[in-house]
Amino acid sequence: MRAYGWQTGSVVDEAEAKQIREWAAAIKDGASLRSLAAAANETGLATASGSGKWAPLTIKRALLSTRNAGTILEQDVADDLGELLQAPERARFASTNTGTPSWLLRLVMCGICGEPMWMQRFSDRAPDMKCTAGGCGRVAVRQSHIEADAEARIVARLSDARWRSALAAATSMPPEHWESQRDLAHERMVHLAETFGGLESTRVAFDRGVAAAREVVTEAERAxxxxxxxxxxxxxxxxxxxxxxxxxxxxADIARIMIDHITVMSRSAGPDRLRYFWIGD
Incomplete structure (x- = not known):
């Protein structure tokens, strides 16, 4: 499905772009996402698909989309919106969702060097996710922008009955099976440590055994x-x-079972710089 504000391909839809700019101005004047969604539904404003209803999340995604920053919205306007919409006083459930790392942490990768992207906080602006810690350091994205984009995509998938059925059918084994597999793998790692400590094994064998056990634990915990x-x-x-x-x-739990990773390309990649790799696709 095309993104609101864009025609098929990379052509801006001027009427929808104007609507996005009007929403941005309203947010700056103190309007809430919920009030904007209610007004859009009351006036019968068409969504990108031409059907369905507006929700606060879909408007938030349009306002914070990395695709719209620097195109439909001026870059500084998009940056200001990120800070405004992330402010605790605007969050309906601020006590549970502020002051913590991004729920996408460890899923976001640099599109240039392939290294994970990490949080970078500044006292005078909203936090970014940036390629650091041994990476190229050339790619960054505003945390609020990528979270708004991801949550809208996740909600869209979870609102699709067919996709939900496929998700539910992805693992057929009961939880007891996975708990047993996880516990056995932990016991295996303990046994390997005791054996290695008694000099009855080699370091190579120990490392291989532990790596195999950790794979089992990871698979079980994901299941x-x-x-x-x-x-x-x-x-x-x-x-x-x-x-x-x-x-x-x-x-974070939901994102981990749905998304293998998100690649963030440099700004020169244009409006489609966020590339999603969904588990099972």
Whole structure:
């Protein structure tokens, strides 16, 4: 589905772009996302698909989209919006979702060198995610922008009944199976440590055994997260409201079972600099 504000391809839809700029001005004047969504629905404003209803998340995504920053919206306007919409007084559930690292941490990769991107905070502006810690250091993205984009895409998938069915069917084994696999792998690592400590093994054998056990633990924990998340999913019509109330750690759980990684390209890549790699696609 095309993004609001854009025609098929990379052509700006001027009427929709004007609407995005009007929303930006309204937010700057103190309007809430919820009030903008209500007004859009009341006036019958068409969504990008031409059907459906506006929700605060979809308007937030349009305002904070990396695709719109520097094109539909001036870059400094987009940056200011990121800070405004991330302010605690605007967050409906600020006590659970502020003052913590991004729930996308460890899923965001630099599109130039392939290294993970990490939080970089400054006292005078909203935090960024940047390629650092041994990477090229050439790519950065505003945290609020990439989170708004990701949450809108996640909610869209979780609101699709067919995709939800595929998600629920992705693991058929019961939680007891995965708990047993995880516990056995932990026991294996303890045994290897005791054996290696008694000089009955080589370092190479120890490292290989521990690496194999950790793979089992990772697979089991991902499966258990998957089962937990799919069991908690609300009805399709309630997904937006449910997502808005989730704490940061739960959003991270959901992102991990849905997204393998997100690659962030440099600004020169143009409007489609965020590239998603979904698990199962």
């Amino acid at each position: 258990l997260d998957h089962i937990s998340v799919t069991a908690d999913l609300p009805e399709v019509d309630d997904v937006v409201e449910w997502w808005e109330q989730l704490p940061t750690d739960r959003r």
